[in-house]
Amino acid sequence: MASIVLCDIGNSFLHFYYAGRIWRENPNNISLKKPHIPIYYISVNPNFEKKLLDSHKTCINLEKFIQLQGVYQGLGIDRKAACKAISNGVIVDAGSAITIDIMEDNQHVGGYILPGISSYQHLYQCISPALHVPLDLSVNLYAPPRSTKEAISFGILKSIILMLKHTTQTKKMYFTGGDGKFFAKYFENSIFDNTLIFKGMQQALKENNII
Amino acid sequence: MASIVLCDIGNSFLHFYYAGRIWRENPNNISLKKPHIPIYYISVNPNFEKKLLDSHKTCINLEKFIQLQGVYQGLGIDRKAACKAISNGVIVDAGSAITIDIMEDNQHVGGYILPGISSYQHLYQCISPALHVPLDLSVNLYAPPRSTKEAISFGILKSIILMLKHTTQTKKMYFTGGDGKFFAKYFENSIFDNTLIFKGMQQALKENNII
Helix, strand or coil: CCCCCCEEECCCCCEEEEEEEEEECCCCCCCCCCCCCCCEEECCHHHHHHHHHCCCCCEEEHHCCCCEECCCECHHHHHHHHHHCCCCCCEEEEEEEEEEEEECCEEEEEEEEEEEEHHHHHHHHHCCCHCCCCCCCCCCCCCCCCHHHHCCCCCHHHHHHHHHHHHHHCCCCCEECCHHHHCCCCCCCECCCCCHHHHHHHHHHHCCCCC | CCCCEEECCCCCCEEEEECCEEEEECCCCCCCCCCCCCEEEEECCHHHHHHHHHHHEEEEECCCCCEEECCCCCCCCCHHHHHHHHCCCCEEECCCCCEEEEEEEEEEEEEEEEEEEHHHHHHHHHHHHCCCCCCCCCCCCCCCCHHHHHHHHHHHHHHHHHHHHHHHHCCEEEEEEHHHHHHHHHCCCCEECCCCHHHHHHHHHHHHHCC
Protein backbone atom coordinates (compact mmCIF):
# COMPACT_ATOMS: atom_id res chain seq x y z
CA MET A 1 0.00 0.00 0.00
CA ALA A 2 3.06 2.26 0.12
CA SER A 3 2.94 2.80 -3.64
CA ILE A 4 -0.12 5.04 -3.57
CA VAL A 5 -1.34 8.10 -1.69
CA LEU A 6 -4.92 8.23 -0.38
CA CYS A 7 -6.69 11.58 0.02
CA ASP A 8 -10.01 12.49 1.66
CA ILE A 9 -11.09 15.99 0.60
CA GLY A 10 -13.43 17.44 3.22
CA ASN A 11 -15.06 20.84 3.74
CA SER A 12 -12.20 22.19 5.88
CA PHE A 13 -9.07 20.22 5.04
CA LEU A 14 -7.53 17.59 2.80
CA HIS A 15 -6.58 14.48 4.75
CA PHE A 16 -3.80 12.31 3.36
CA TYR A 17 -2.66 8.73 4.00
CA TYR A 18 0.67 7.38 2.84
CA ALA A 19 2.68 4.39 4.07
CA GLY A 20 0.74 4.09 7.34
CA ARG A 21 0.99 7.78 8.12
CA ILE A 22 -1.93 10.28 8.12
CA TRP A 23 -1.81 14.07 8.01
CA ARG A 24 -3.97 16.98 6.95
CA GLU A 25 -3.27 19.92 4.67
CA ASN A 26 -4.85 23.30 4.10
CA PRO A 27 -6.59 23.41 0.69
CA ASN A 28 -4.84 26.69 -0.11
CA ASN A 29 -1.41 25.26 0.66
CA ILE A 30 -1.24 21.70 -0.67
CA SER A 31 2.31 20.31 -0.57
CA LEU A 32 3.57 18.85 -3.84
CA LYS A 33 3.60 15.04 -3.80
CA LYS A 34 6.07 12.88 -5.76
CA PRO A 35 4.76 12.79 -9.37
CA HIS A 36 5.24 9.01 -9.85
CA ILE A 37 2.95 8.08 -6.92
CA PRO A 38 -0.75 8.13 -7.86
CA ILE A 39 -3.27 9.82 -5.55
CA TYR A 40 -6.54 7.98 -5.05
CA TYR A 41 -9.05 10.39 -3.60
CA ILE A 42 -12.64 11.03 -2.58
CA SER A 43 -14.14 14.53 -2.29
CA VAL A 44 -17.17 16.30 -0.88
CA ASN A 45 -15.83 19.72 -1.88
CA PRO A 46 -15.51 20.49 -5.63
CA ASN A 47 -13.42 23.64 -5.05
CA PHE A 48 -10.82 21.88 -2.93
CA GLU A 49 -10.85 18.93 -5.36
CA LYS A 50 -9.97 21.33 -8.19
CA LYS A 51 -7.04 22.65 -6.16
CA LEU A 52 -5.67 19.12 -5.82
CA LEU A 53 -6.21 18.30 -9.51
CA ASP A 54 -4.62 21.57 -10.66
CA SER A 55 -1.42 20.83 -8.77
CA HIS A 56 -1.16 17.05 -9.27
CA LYS A 57 -1.30 15.07 -12.52
CA THR A 58 -2.14 11.55 -11.42
CA CYS A 59 -5.27 11.78 -9.29
CA ILE A 60 -7.94 9.09 -9.48
CA ASN A 61 -11.41 9.71 -8.04
CA LEU A 62 -12.43 6.55 -6.17
CA GLU A 63 -16.10 7.52 -5.87
CA LYS A 64 -17.49 5.13 -8.50
CA PHE A 65 -15.54 2.22 -7.00
CA ILE A 66 -17.08 2.62 -3.54
CA GLN A 67 -20.28 0.59 -3.53
CA LEU A 68 -22.29 0.40 -0.32
CA GLN A 69 -25.45 -1.63 0.15
CA GLY A 70 -28.30 0.33 1.71
CA VAL A 71 -31.42 2.40 1.08
CA TYR A 72 -30.10 5.85 2.05
CA GLN A 73 -30.36 8.29 -0.86
CA GLY A 74 -27.50 10.77 -1.29
CA LEU A 75 -25.04 9.43 1.28
CA GLY A 76 -21.83 11.49 1.12
CA ILE A 77 -18.85 9.66 -0.34
CA ASP A 78 -16.80 10.17 2.85
CA ARG A 79 -19.55 8.49 4.89
CA LYS A 80 -19.74 5.64 2.35
CA ALA A 81 -15.99 5.11 2.58
CA ALA A 82 -16.01 5.01 6.39
CA CYS A 83 -18.91 2.54 6.33
CA LYS A 84 -16.95 0.25 3.98
CA ALA A 85 -14.42 -0.19 6.80
CA ILE A 86 -16.76 -2.01 9.19
CA SER A 87 -19.47 -4.70 9.02
CA ASN A 88 -21.46 -4.00 12.18
CA GLY A 89 -21.65 -0.95 14.43
CA VAL A 90 -22.21 2.80 14.53
CA ILE A 91 -19.75 5.16 12.84
CA VAL A 92 -19.49 8.69 14.24
CA ASP A 93 -17.44 11.10 12.14
CA ALA A 94 -17.14 14.23 14.29
CA GLY A 95 -15.84 17.17 12.26
CA SER A 96 -17.51 20.43 11.15
CA ALA A 97 -20.60 18.23 10.93
CA ILE A 98 -21.14 15.06 12.93
CA THR A 99 -22.41 12.20 10.77
CA ILE A 100 -23.78 9.07 12.41
CA ASP A 101 -24.16 5.92 10.31
CA ILE A 102 -25.46 2.50 11.31
CA MET A 103 -24.06 -0.65 9.71
CA GLU A 104 -25.64 -4.09 10.10
CA ASP A 105 -24.14 -7.12 8.30
CA ASN A 106 -22.31 -4.95 5.76
CA GLN A 107 -25.55 -3.06 5.04
CA HIS A 108 -26.02 0.65 5.72
CA VAL A 109 -29.39 0.85 7.51
CA GLY A 110 -29.58 4.63 8.02
CA GLY A 111 -27.90 7.62 9.56
CA TYR A 112 -28.28 11.25 10.55
CA ILE A 113 -26.39 14.52 10.79
CA LEU A 114 -25.70 16.90 13.66
CA PRO A 115 -23.65 20.10 13.60
CA GLY A 116 -20.07 19.74 14.90
CA ILE A 117 -18.94 21.38 18.15
CA SER A 118 -17.27 24.36 16.46
CA SER A 119 -20.25 24.83 14.12
CA TYR A 120 -22.61 24.93 17.11
CA GLN A 121 -20.39 27.47 18.83
CA HIS A 122 -20.37 29.69 15.74
CA LEU A 123 -24.15 29.40 15.51
CA TYR A 124 -24.77 30.64 19.06
CA GLN A 125 -22.65 33.71 18.28
CA CYS A 126 -24.82 34.40 15.24
CA ILE A 127 -28.06 34.12 17.23
CA SER A 128 -27.00 36.78 19.74
CA PRO A 129 -23.80 38.59 20.78
CA ALA A 130 -24.77 37.68 24.38
CA LEU A 131 -24.16 34.04 23.46
CA HIS A 132 -20.60 34.72 22.26
CA VAL A 133 -18.79 32.92 25.09
CA PRO A 134 -16.01 30.32 25.22
CA LEU A 135 -17.14 26.71 25.66
CA ASP A 136 -16.49 24.63 28.76
CA LEU A 137 -15.92 21.13 27.37
CA SER A 138 -15.73 19.71 30.89
CA VAL A 139 -19.11 21.15 31.94
CA ASN A 140 -21.08 18.97 34.37
CA LEU A 141 -23.66 17.14 32.24
CA TYR A 142 -25.61 15.93 35.28
CA ALA A 143 -26.54 19.21 36.99
CA PRO A 144 -28.54 22.19 35.69
CA PRO A 145 -26.20 24.85 34.22
CA ARG A 146 -25.78 28.11 36.13
CA SER A 147 -24.23 30.49 33.60
CA THR A 148 -24.38 31.28 29.88
CA LYS A 149 -21.07 29.48 29.34
CA GLU A 150 -22.38 26.37 31.09
CA ALA A 151 -25.81 26.68 29.45
CA ILE A 152 -24.36 26.63 25.93
CA SER A 153 -21.69 23.99 26.61
CA PHE A 154 -24.31 21.76 28.25
CA GLY A 155 -26.75 22.32 25.37
CA ILE A 156 -24.20 21.34 22.73
CA LEU A 157 -22.50 18.39 24.44
CA LYS A 158 -25.47 16.80 26.18
CA SER A 159 -27.71 16.93 23.08
CA ILE A 160 -25.00 15.25 20.97
CA ILE A 161 -24.20 12.62 23.61
CA LEU A 162 -27.87 11.83 24.31
CA MET A 163 -28.43 11.29 20.60
CA LEU A 164 -25.41 9.00 20.31
CA LYS A 165 -26.40 6.98 23.40
CA HIS A 166 -29.90 6.66 22.02
CA THR A 167 -28.52 5.36 18.71
CA THR A 168 -25.85 3.00 19.93
CA GLN A 169 -27.78 0.89 22.49
CA THR A 170 -25.53 -2.22 22.56
CA LYS A 171 -23.77 -1.60 19.24
CA LYS A 172 -20.04 -0.99 19.00
CA MET A 173 -19.13 2.61 18.18
CA TYR A 174 -16.36 3.73 15.84
CA PHE A 175 -15.33 7.35 16.29
CA THR A 176 -13.32 9.29 13.75
CA GLY A 177 -12.77 12.96 12.79
CA GLY A 178 -11.29 15.92 14.64
CA ASP A 179 -13.58 15.65 17.69
CA GLY A 180 -13.87 11.85 17.55
CA LYS A 181 -11.42 11.22 20.38
CA PHE A 182 -13.27 13.69 22.61
CA PHE A 183 -16.65 11.98 22.17
CA ALA A 184 -15.27 8.42 22.27
CA LYS A 185 -14.42 8.82 25.96
CA TYR A 186 -18.14 9.09 26.85
CA PHE A 187 -18.83 5.57 25.52
CA GLU A 188 -17.63 2.26 26.89
CA ASN A 189 -18.01 0.09 23.83
CA SER A 190 -16.13 2.45 21.52
CA ILE A 191 -12.90 2.87 19.63
CA PHE A 192 -11.32 5.92 18.06
CA ASP A 193 -9.82 5.31 14.61
CA ASN A 194 -8.76 8.26 12.48
CA THR A 195 -7.96 5.98 9.55
CA LEU A 196 -11.49 4.65 9.12
CA ILE A 197 -12.15 6.43 5.82
CA PHE A 198 -8.78 5.29 4.46
CA LYS A 199 -9.49 1.71 5.51
CA GLY A 200 -12.75 1.89 3.59
CA MET A 201 -10.95 3.32 0.55
CA GLN A 202 -8.42 0.47 0.73
CA GLN A 203 -11.28 -2.00 0.96
CA ALA A 204 -12.80 -0.54 -2.22
CA LEU A 205 -9.42 -0.68 -3.99
CA LYS A 206 -9.17 -4.38 -3.12
CA GLU A 207 -12.76 -5.21 -4.11
CA ASN A 208 -12.18 -3.59 -7.48
CA ASN A 209 -8.76 -5.24 -7.98
CA ILE A 210 -7.13 -1.84 -8.35
CA ILE A 211 -4.28 -2.74 -6.02
CA MET B 1 -54.15 46.25 32.81
CA ALA B 2 -55.61 47.94 29.73
CA SER B 3 -53.95 51.24 30.64
CA ILE B 4 -50.44 50.12 29.72
CA VAL B 5 -48.68 48.40 26.83
CA LEU B 6 -46.16 45.63 27.52
CA CYS B 7 -43.31 44.98 25.09
CA ASP B 8 -40.76 42.16 24.88
CA ILE B 9 -37.88 43.15 22.58
CA GLY B 10 -36.22 40.02 21.20
CA ASN B 11 -33.51 39.34 18.64
CA SER B 12 -35.94 39.05 15.71
CA PHE B 13 -39.12 40.93 16.63
CA LEU B 14 -40.80 43.16 19.18
CA HIS B 15 -43.71 41.40 20.86
CA PHE B 16 -46.49 43.55 22.27
CA TYR B 17 -49.31 42.97 24.76
CA TYR B 18 -52.24 45.30 25.18
CA ALA B 19 -55.70 44.70 26.64
CA GLY B 20 -55.39 40.91 26.45
CA ARG B 21 -54.16 40.94 22.86
CA ILE B 22 -50.62 39.99 21.71
CA TRP B 23 -48.91 40.74 18.40
CA ARG B 24 -45.43 41.12 17.00
CA GLU B 25 -43.83 43.91 15.02
CA ASN B 26 -40.77 44.21 12.81
CA PRO B 27 -38.10 46.38 14.52
CA ASN B 28 -37.74 48.42 11.33
CA ASN B 29 -41.44 49.12 11.11
CA ILE B 30 -42.79 49.78 14.61
CA SER B 31 -46.34 51.10 14.55
CA LEU B 32 -46.92 54.31 16.52
CA LYS B 33 -48.75 53.66 19.82
CA LYS B 34 -51.07 56.17 21.52
CA PRO B 35 -48.80 58.69 23.31
CA HIS B 36 -50.77 58.74 26.59
CA ILE B 37 -50.35 54.97 27.18
CA PRO B 38 -46.99 54.06 28.77
CA ILE B 39 -44.98 51.15 27.35
CA TYR B 40 -43.33 48.89 29.94
CA TYR B 41 -40.69 46.83 28.19
CA ILE B 42 -37.82 44.39 28.54
CA SER B 43 -35.08 44.01 25.91
CA VAL B 44 -32.28 41.65 24.93
CA ASN B 45 -31.41 43.69 21.84
CA PRO B 46 -30.03 47.24 22.36
CA ASN B 47 -30.45 48.21 18.68
CA PHE B 48 -34.13 47.31 18.58
CA GLU B 49 -34.62 48.91 22.00
CA LYS B 50 -33.24 52.17 20.59
CA LYS B 51 -35.72 52.00 17.71
CA LEU B 52 -38.60 51.76 20.19
CA LEU B 53 -37.24 54.57 22.39
CA ASP B 54 -36.61 56.84 19.39
CA SER B 55 -40.22 56.57 18.26
CA HIS B 56 -42.03 56.53 21.63
CA LYS B 57 -41.72 58.99 24.50
CA THR B 58 -43.02 57.05 27.51
CA CYS B 59 -41.12 53.78 27.66
CA ILE B 60 -40.13 52.27 30.99
CA ASN B 61 -37.52 49.50 31.16
CA LEU B 62 -38.83 46.88 33.61
CA GLU B 63 -35.50 45.07 33.95
CA LYS B 64 -34.58 46.33 37.42
CA PHE B 65 -38.03 45.45 38.75
CA ILE B 66 -37.81 41.79 37.74
CA GLN B 67 -36.17 39.95 40.62
CA LEU B 68 -35.75 36.19 40.37
CA GLN B 69 -34.29 33.98 43.08
CA GLY B 70 -31.60 31.63 41.80
CA VAL B 71 -27.88 31.05 41.31
CA TYR B 72 -27.67 31.38 37.50
CA GLN B 73 -25.31 34.18 36.49
CA GLY B 74 -26.33 36.30 33.50
CA LEU B 75 -29.84 34.98 32.90
CA GLY B 76 -31.43 36.95 30.05
CA ILE B 77 -34.21 39.32 31.11
CA ASP B 78 -36.75 37.58 28.83
CA ARG B 79 -36.01 34.26 30.54
CA LYS B 80 -36.30 35.92 33.96
CA ALA B 81 -39.67 37.38 33.04
CA ALA B 82 -41.04 34.04 31.81
CA CYS B 83 -39.81 32.34 34.99
CA LYS B 84 -41.66 34.93 37.13
CA ALA B 85 -44.90 33.60 35.63
CA ILE B 86 -44.67 30.12 37.20
CA SER B 87 -43.67 28.58 40.53
CA ASN B 88 -42.83 24.99 39.50
CA GLY B 89 -42.04 23.45 36.14
CA VAL B 90 -39.88 23.72 33.04
CA ILE B 91 -40.19 26.72 30.72
CA VAL B 92 -39.23 26.21 27.08
CA ASP B 93 -39.05 29.37 24.99
CA ALA B 94 -38.57 28.14 21.43
CA GLY B 95 -37.55 30.99 19.13
CA SER B 96 -34.29 31.70 17.25
CA ALA B 97 -32.72 30.10 20.32
CA ILE B 98 -34.46 27.59 22.57
CA THR B 99 -34.01 28.42 26.25
CA ILE B 100 -34.92 25.86 28.88
CA ASP B 101 -35.36 26.99 32.49
CA ILE B 102 -36.24 24.97 35.56
CA MET B 103 -38.30 26.48 38.37
CA GLU B 104 -38.77 24.85 41.79
CA ASP B 105 -40.76 26.60 44.52
CA ASN B 106 -40.34 30.03 42.88
CA GLN B 107 -36.59 29.46 42.63
CA HIS B 108 -34.70 29.25 39.33
CA VAL B 109 -32.48 26.17 39.71
CA GLY B 110 -30.75 26.25 36.31
CA GLY B 111 -31.25 26.16 32.56
CA TYR B 112 -29.61 25.73 29.19
CA ILE B 113 -29.71 26.95 25.61
CA LEU B 114 -30.15 25.14 22.30
CA PRO B 115 -30.31 26.66 18.82
CA GLY B 116 -33.83 27.15 17.44
CA ILE B 117 -35.12 25.11 14.48
CA SER B 118 -34.52 27.85 11.90
CA SER B 119 -31.05 28.55 13.34
CA TYR B 120 -30.14 24.89 13.02
CA GLN B 121 -31.34 24.83 9.44
CA HIS B 122 -29.26 27.89 8.59
CA LEU B 123 -26.23 26.29 10.24
CA TYR B 124 -26.37 23.11 8.12
CA GLN B 125 -26.41 25.27 4.99
CA CYS B 126 -23.26 27.03 6.20
CA ILE B 127 -21.44 23.74 6.89
CA SER B 128 -21.94 22.48 3.33
CA PRO B 129 -24.08 23.37 0.29
CA ALA B 130 -24.95 19.64 0.15
CA LEU B 131 -26.83 20.13 3.43
CA HIS B 132 -28.99 22.95 2.02
CA VAL B 133 -32.28 21.04 1.96
CA PRO B 134 -35.80 21.80 3.21
CA LEU B 135 -36.71 20.30 6.58
CA ASP B 136 -39.30 17.58 7.09
CA LEU B 137 -40.91 18.48 10.41
CA SER B 138 -42.95 15.27 10.36
CA VAL B 139 -39.91 13.01 9.92
CA ASN B 140 -40.17 9.62 11.65
CA LEU B 141 -38.18 9.98 14.89
CA TYR B 142 -38.21 6.23 15.56
CA ALA B 143 -36.51 4.84 12.43
CA PRO B 144 -33.04 5.54 10.98
CA PRO B 145 -33.21 8.33 8.37
CA ARG B 146 -32.68 7.40 4.72
CA SER B 147 -31.95 10.71 3.00
CA THR B 148 -30.17 14.00 3.65
CA LYS B 149 -33.50 15.73 4.26
CA GLU B 150 -34.51 13.08 6.80
CA ALA B 151 -31.00 12.96 8.31
CA ILE B 152 -30.99 16.69 9.08
CA SER B 153 -34.61 16.90 10.21
CA PHE B 154 -34.10 13.89 12.49
CA GLY B 155 -30.84 15.36 13.86
CA ILE B 156 -32.46 18.68 14.75
CA LEU B 157 -35.82 17.50 16.11
CA LYS B 158 -34.74 14.36 17.92
CA SER B 159 -31.79 16.02 19.68
CA ILE B 160 -34.04 18.84 20.94
CA ILE B 161 -36.84 16.50 22.01
CA LEU B 162 -34.47 14.05 23.74
CA MET B 163 -32.96 16.94 25.70
CA LEU B 164 -36.40 18.21 26.75
CA LYS B 165 -37.61 14.73 27.77
CA HIS B 166 -34.43 14.25 29.76
CA THR B 167 -35.00 17.56 31.56
CA THR B 168 -38.69 17.35 32.24
CA GLN B 169 -39.01 13.90 33.86
CA THR B 170 -42.30 14.39 35.76
CA LYS B 171 -42.31 18.18 35.77
CA LYS B 172 -44.96 20.23 34.03
CA MET B 173 -43.74 21.95 30.86
CA TYR B 174 -44.65 25.46 29.74
CA PHE B 175 -43.96 26.15 26.07
CA THR B 176 -43.79 29.61 24.57
CA GLY B 177 -42.19 31.29 21.53
CA GLY B 178 -42.67 30.84 17.78
CA ASP B 179 -41.99 27.08 17.76
CA GLY B 180 -43.48 26.46 21.22
CA LYS B 181 -46.75 25.04 19.92
CA PHE B 182 -44.88 22.64 17.63
CA PHE B 183 -42.78 21.17 20.45
CA ALA B 184 -45.59 21.14 23.03
CA LYS B 185 -47.39 18.40 21.10
CA TYR B 186 -44.55 15.94 21.85
CA PHE B 187 -45.17 16.20 25.61
CA GLU B 188 -48.15 15.02 27.60
CA ASN B 189 -47.78 17.16 30.69
CA SER B 190 -47.41 20.43 28.79
CA ILE B 191 -49.19 23.64 27.96
CA PHE B 192 -48.49 26.25 25.29
CA ASP B 193 -48.79 29.83 26.51
CA ASN B 194 -47.53 32.65 24.32
CA THR B 195 -48.23 35.21 27.04
CA LEU B 196 -45.82 33.72 29.60
CA ILE B 197 -43.30 36.57 29.42
CA PHE B 198 -46.09 39.14 29.71
CA LYS B 199 -47.57 37.32 32.71
CA GLY B 200 -44.15 37.49 34.37
CA MET B 201 -43.89 41.21 33.56
CA GLN B 202 -47.35 41.77 35.07
CA GLN B 203 -46.25 39.84 38.16
CA ALA B 204 -43.23 42.12 38.52
CA LEU B 205 -45.42 45.22 38.08
CA LYS B 206 -47.66 43.98 40.90
CA GLU B 207 -44.78 43.03 43.22
CA ASN B 208 -43.31 46.49 42.80
CA ASN B 209 -46.69 48.24 43.22
CA ILE B 210 -46.30 49.91 39.83
CA ILE B 211 -49.83 49.08 38.80
